[in-house]
Amino acid sequence: MRTAIITGITGQDGSYLAELLLDKGYRVVGVIRRHSSPELQTHRIDHLMSNSNLTLEYGDVTDLPSLLNVCKKHNPSEVYHLAAQSHVKISFGQPSFTTDTIATGTLNILEAVRLMVPDARVYLAGSSEMYGNEFDEDGFRRETTIMKPVSPYGCSKTYAFHLGRTYRESYDMFICNGILFNHESPRRGLNFVTSKIVEGAARIQKEGGKLSLGNLDATRDWGHAKDYVVAMWMMLQQSYSDDYVCATGESHSVRDLCEMVFSKLGMNYANHVVIDPEYYRPLELHDLKGDPTKAIAELGWETTYTFESMIDEMIEHHKAR
Numbered sequence: 001m002r003t004a005i006i007t008g009i010t011g012q013d014g015s016y017l018a019e020l021l022l023d024k025g026y027r028v029v030g031v032i033r034r035h036s037s038p039e040l041q042t043h044r045i046d047h048l049m050s051n052s053n054l055t056l057e058y059g060d061v062t063d064l065p066s067l068l069n070v071c072k073k074h075n076p077s078e079v080y081h082l083a084a085q086s087h088v089k090i091s092f093g094q095p096s097f098t099t100d101t102i103a104t105g106t107l108n109i110l111e112a113v114r115l116m117v118p119d120a121r122v123y124l125a126g127s128s129e130m131y132g133n134e135f136d137e138d139g140f141r142r143e144t145t146i147m148k149p150v151s152p153y154g155c156s157k158t159y160a161f162h163l164g165r166t167y168r169e170s171y172d173m174f175i176c177n178g179i180l181f182n183h184e185s186p187r188r189g190l191n192f193v194t195s196k197i198v199e200g201a202a203r204i205q206k207e208g209g210k211l212s213l214g215n216l217d218a219t220r221d222w223g224h225a226k227d228y229v230v231a232m233w234m235m236l237q238q239s240y241s242d243d244y245v246c247a248t249g250e251s252h253s254v255r256d257l258c259e260m261v262f263s264k265l266g267m268n269y270a271n272h273v274v275i276d277p278e279y280y281r282p283l284e285l286h287d288l289k290g291d292p293t294k295a296i297a298e299l300g301w302e303t304t305y306t307f308e309s310m311i312d313e314m315i316e317h318h319k320a321r
């Protein structure tokens with residue numbers, strides 16, 4: 001039986017990945033941080049807790065000894081490193097914490113694997129934020145596009161990306177960087193714009209009221225997290241390790257998203273959305289569109305959700321709450 005370690009198992013991606021790996025017969029070890037209210041911590045994986053192949057271990061990506069111990073104890077063949085301070089706007093307010101968790105955290109994971117289980121295959125969660133406002137002539141970002149991040153989050157992810165590549169080449173380790181564009185789901189935290197809009201519109205439909213948002217003109221390439229965790233797994237099943245963009249190739253503005261969600265709920269977004277500069281970022285990544293050609297060709301990856309079917313699923317979820 002193969003053992004996989006997942007950091008960030010309690011997050012959106014971690015929970016879908018845990019489901020996928022348990023379904024495939026893995027023993028899954030999730031690393032979780034000590035939390036003052038543990039009863040609030042595991043809601044995304046509560047439905048998996050009775051599975052005897054799932055084990056949770058306390059640890060933290062900023063605490064190297066805890067990672068060394070988990071690797072030594074469980075001897076994983078695959079390590080999926082998803083833990084991070086993942087909110088771009090918050091990274092401007094908490095730049096040190098963001099850097100500690102993402103940059104130093106990735107260094108610690110790579111060292112723990114190198115020292116304890118050097119043959120384990122490692123997935124690192126890179127992000128389209130690494131590109132900043134750079135893109136190719138055709139408007140797409142791909143594996144070869146220049147990286148020039150515009151947030152502390154993006155800078156830390158770029159460090160982690162290059163560190164992964166450097167460890168791969170220096171130590172002959174199997175390390176893949178996913179370069180994931182935005183991926184959403186009903187499990188998405190409510191401070192990301194997709195969930196905020198869907199939850200807000202569902203609440204306004206029942207109770208009335210307003211929804212405060214920031215920049216409506218930004219565009220994003222939004223896919224479904226459930227599809228993206230399949231790509232993570234596929235990367236670690238190849239005969240060589242490499243870096244892959246995961247995206248849909250389609251982009252929509254935040255305004256388009258508002259229009260679609262409110263109109264599906266029988267409302268006009270213009271009557272309910274108010275702009276609050278509080279949600280603006282000191283630097284914005286204006287437009288995002290990724291080219292997943294390499295992941296499709298080399299991994300055989302394909303998406304099963306469209307933008308609309310993903311939004312429909314999120315609406316059903318938030319309407320029922």
Ligand code: GDD
Pocket residue numbers: 086087088089126127128129180181182183191192193194196212213214215216218219220254279280281284285
């Ligand atoms: N969060 C948020 N809240 N964003 C808003 C709001 C608001 O009220 N109003 C407008 N936006 C705009 C942001 O300015 C940004 O342009 C866009 O909506 C998307 O914001 P988020 O949903 O916060 O996502 P993100 O693109 O910054 O980052 C997400 O995707 C990255 C991959 O590209 C995160 O999941 C990152 O962790 C991930 O790496």
